[in-house]
Amino acid sequence: MKPCKISILLILQLITLNLSAADSKNFQVKQIFDMSLEELLNVKVITAGKTPQTVSDIPASSVIVTRKDIETYGYTTLNEILKDIPGLYSINDYAEDGVKFGVRGFWSGVANDNIIILVNNIPQTKNVFSNHPLVQIPVPVEAIDRIEVVRGPMSVIYGSGAFYGAINIITNESWENEPETIASIGLGSSNSKKGFLRTSNNTGSTIYTVNVSTNSTDGIDQPADKLMSDTSMLSGWGISTDYSTGGSLKENNNYLDISGQSNSLYYNLVLIESTRGCQFSFPAYGKGHLNNYFDYNFAVGYNKKYTEAFSINTKFTYYKDRLWFKLKFLNDDFFGIQQIESKAWDYTLDTFYNPVSSLKITTGIEIKDIFDIYNLYDLPSFHDPFFENSFIKVPDDHSITSLAGYSQFEYKPLSNIQFVGGLRLEKSLKYQIKANFSNETELFNKKQGTVNREKIEFIPRLAVIYKYNTNHVWKLLYGKAINRPSFFQDYLQIQAGDKNLLPEKIETFELNYQSVIKPNLLISFSFFHNILDNLITRIILLDEIGNYDSSYFSNSGRLISDGVEFSISTNPTKKLYVQLSGSLQKTKDKQLGHEDIVVAYSPQKLGYLKTRYQINKHLTTALSGQYVSSMESFWDDTPDVRKSIYSPIGRIGQKSDDFMLIGANIRYNNFMDKGYFVNFRISNILNSDIRYPTFNNNTWADKGTLDYGREFLISFGRKF
Amino acid sequence: MQVKIFQNLIKQNYKFFTHIILFFFLFIKLSFVSGQTESYIVQAAFLERFTQFIQWPEDSMRNKQTFTIGIIGENKLNSNIERLYSEQRIKIHDKNITFKYFKSTRDLEITDVLLISPTSAENLRNILAFTQNKPVLTISECDNCAKKGVHINFFIDKGSIRFEINNTAVKKSNLSMSYLLLQAANTVINNEKL
Numbered sequence: 046m047k048p049c050k051i052s053i054l055l056i057l058q059l060i061t062l063n064l065s066a067a068d069s070k071n072f073q074v075k076q077i078f079d080m081s082l083e084e085l086l087n088v089k090v091i092t093a094g095k096t097p098q099t100v101s102d103i104p105a106s107s108v109i110v111t112r113k114d115i116e117t118y119g120y121t122t123l124n125e126i127l128k129d130i131p132g133l134y135s136i137n138d139y140a141e142d143g144v145k146f147g148v149r150g151f152w153s154g155v156a157n158d159n160i161i162i163l164v165n166n167i168p169q170t171k172n173v174f175s176n177h178p179l180v181q182i183p184v185p186v187e188a189i190d191r192i193e194v195v196r197g198p199m200s201v202i203y204g205s206g207a208f209y210g211a212i213n214i215i216t217n218e219s220w221e222n223e224p225e226t227i228a229s230i231g232l233g234s235s236n237s238k239k240g241f242l243r244t245s246n247n248t249g250s251t252i253y254t255v256n257v258s259t260n261s262t263d264g265i266d267q268p269a270d271k272l273m274s275d276t277s278m279l280s281g282w283g284i285s286t287d288y289s290t291g292g293s294l295k296e297n298n299n300y301l302d303i304s305g306q307s308n309s310l311y312y313n314l315v316l317i318e319s320t321r322g323c324q325f326s327f328p329a330y331g332k333g334h335l336n337n338y339f340d341y342n343f344a345v346g347y348n349k350k351y352t353e354a355f356s357i358n359t360k361f362t363y364y365k366d367r368l369w370f371k372l373k374f375l376n377d378d379f380f381g382i383q384q385i386e387s388k389a390w391d392y393t394l395d396t397f398y399n400p401v402s403s404l405k406i407t408t409g410i411e412i413k414d415i416f417d418i419y420n421l422y423d424l425p426s427f428h429d430p431f432f433e434n435s436f437i438k439v440p441d442d443h444s445i446t447s448l449a450g451y452s453q454f455e456y457k458p459l460s461n462i463q464f465v466g467g468l469r470l471e472k473s474l475k476y477q478i479k480a481n482f483s484n485e486t487e488l489f490n491k492k493q494g495t496v497n498r499e500k501i502e503f504i505p506r507l508a509v510i511y512k513y514n515t516n517h518v519w520k521l522l523y524g525k526a527i528n529r530p531s532f533f534q535d536y537l538q539i540q541a542g543d544k545n546l547l548p549e550k551i552e553t554f555e556l557n558y559q560s561v562i563k564p565n566l567l568i569s570f571s572f573f574h575n576i577l578d579n580l581i582t583r584i585i586l587l588d589e590i591g592n593y594d595s596s597y598f599s600n601s602g603r604l605i606s607d608g609v610e611f612s613i614s615t616n617p618t619k620k621l622y623v624q625l626s627g628s629l630q631k632t633k634d635k636q637l638g639h640e641d642i643v644v645a646y647s648p649q650k651l652g653y654l655k656t657r658y659q660i661n662k663h664l665t666t667a668l669s670g671q672y673v674s675s676m677e678s679f680w681d682d683t684p685d686v687r688k689s690i691y692s693p694i695g696r697i698g699q700k701s702d703d704f705m706l707i708g709a710n711i712r713y714n715n716f717m718d719k720g721y722f723v724n725f726r727i728s729n730i731l732n733s734d735i736r737y738p739t740f741n742n743n744t745w746a747d748k749g750t751l752d753y754g755r756e757f758l759i760s761f762g763r764k765f
Numbered sequence: 766m767q768v769k770i771f772q773n774l775i776k777q778n779y780k781f782f783t784h785i786i787l788f789f790f791l792f793i794k795l796s797f798v799s800g801q802t803e804s805y806i807v808q809a810a811f812l813e814r815f816t817q818f819i820q821w822p823e824d825s826m827r828n829k830q831t832f833t834i835g836i837i838g839e840n841k842l843n844s845n846i847e848r849l850y851s852e853q854r855i856k857i858h859d860k861n862i863t864f865k866y867f868k869s870t871r872d873l874e875i876t877d878v879l880l881i882s883p884t885s886a887e888n889l890r891n892i893l894a895f896t897q898n899k900p901v902l903t904i905s906e907c908d909n910c911a912k913k914g915v916h917i918n919f920f921i922d923k924g925s926i927r928f929e930i931n932n933t934a935v936k937k938s939n940l941s942m943s944y945l946l947l948q949a950a951n952t953v954i955n956n957e958k959l
Binding site: 080 | 802803806807809810811813814818849852853855869921924925926927945946949
């Protein structure tokens, strides 16, 4: 057959098949409308096109927290909400980056660097440490319409850093609801004060939502003798032995977000200004160290549905984050500051294509450019030239640029089975780091270097979702994610003269089962196997006779986690709801020489309880609880200087005991049917010692750090 | 050398490969043509059938020229039903059908049927407060909506459309529903306490 004849035949086939497709569809519709009621009950249907996705449709292990959940359980901060998510646990080491979350037994010590946190789909990544400290994301709980927690490697969609998933905090969902205003104030223990205002308006084609809040607290107040074994050491730091953390961990947060949409254009602004006390290295002197954060990000986007089958979403976002860290040690005359700042922009373009109802293809590109980033130390009171006007930055004509492209398909060949596959290609272009010191000495001659990590990362994802029926859903998930070293980690390597670090990697296998046993009984199980590789750890080198020689950072860490999570939710009566969840996991350290060392900050057991009772249509009571089993503290391989031959320091503090944290809440809604509400919350109702194992940031607290005791908060407000 | 062998293989068997490619293309197009039905088409057909088994109060139907279907929120059924009924020339109770689209609960008017999309489920309380005790047949497709007071709620079970009926809510609306329709439902809720 000659080529031109083949072409004609092909074109004819295309035309005839398209016509026959259209005719066939019309005939099918007529057939349906001619059927009886009984016949209609037997027709098999395709169910694609149902938005938003139900949790059972999402090809990942996910949890949704709604506004109603937040109001019912009376959560007062974002920390409290996230602590109640199965699989998550937190540690507060009093450091400047605040509470840090661990997921499924892995806690890195850097504030949330392995889970992406977004606000209205905008990543809140702070670029110097490539992390998401909640102290720099103080979203007021009153603003939250919904939190989507998607657990598991999500790097195909979100890129580097989404090791354990993504947390998307939605504060603008009132777009789809009635226009509403919410105003509230709150007063509580530790001199806590809160004020919140929200307004939204919907004129049809133009919609906006504004959330603004301010809150403050005196912070955790715990005496030194509960944190340290030997309080006599305090005098060496100019502090009396009856020291407590009271006054040194104060917080004041101011938050504004504005979201809007006009036809296909949308915009989103988040503005944060916070000051926060912290502890770092030694106990803080006087009023303590003070952090001042000023962050904002602004996105403008365009979301257009061109046809039933094709739509695009494109967005440009500008980011700025700045931290001023004022240190206070030893005496009143001490002066020292650290300033960290970055400016960046990113551009994303996503296309959504449904060629047929059973197939959805999403593709996207992303360009991110951090064009200004620096870390400045000026601590003249240390009398060490390294800390005086020490400036680490990317030179003015350079930037940290990453490029990525991804594609994901969702294919539903039958109504009860769905396949999801995706691949992301990501590359970080090489960049320079420059460090300036006021006094140049031999020690600091390695003060400029290039980070070259231009290898393309391939990040895959696969999922199979099988719905036996709406009551039984199985998900088999596989995914990989990466976590690229931060600017700060890259700098430390250059300073040490060592080779560039590689991205950390995680590979996850998970089997998830959800079942509606009865209309009021839902169960869920997940079995997971995580392999974490290339983790950045510090390697100690010994000389021929076993003495300490040197150390360097390298990608030699490896952990393997196996575990199961379960959840049971039930409505035993119409007014009572109970949810019991738990997690059992075991993480093993596979790094050479660490095989017998119990992994630090990795509780083997986690438990969660949530229960609420609707007394009447206005009044609700609720109880929430979390159980965390014991955790070991950090194992330090640094040589113990008191020993003549190399011996590691070992554990830097004591093991923390199991603890249980219970909160209770009572809420009266819609008082006098005018939208007034009052809420009374007690956190840590048993006044338990919530103790976390010691971390590097504050090794002086060798007994571990303590969280809040029993706290109260009462709030009043109105929705109208 | 290996490239040459491959090229020869193609040359010698190009007819075979051509037929395979055409067949593959044909197969793909056929698979797009045949197969299951879109759920919204079946739901639209169900709705028309439902009205045959339901009586509206005489005083609400008297002197009315058209049968009105109200739509609040967006989903495939709501976006396509007017087109489908127009193409199939559907009439209900011998009346032509008019469609009214409501952007928010504040815009609601009395219609004979009100289709509520899942995206408006959060406004459900307000919608049902408006329709309560009025002869407006409410139809939705969202979790537990029949229990919340919607008259007929669609869901999918083992790949087929099913529906549940809140008979208590139907009675309170002065609508009369045939026993045959109640029999066809998956679940019938008879509960005085909603």
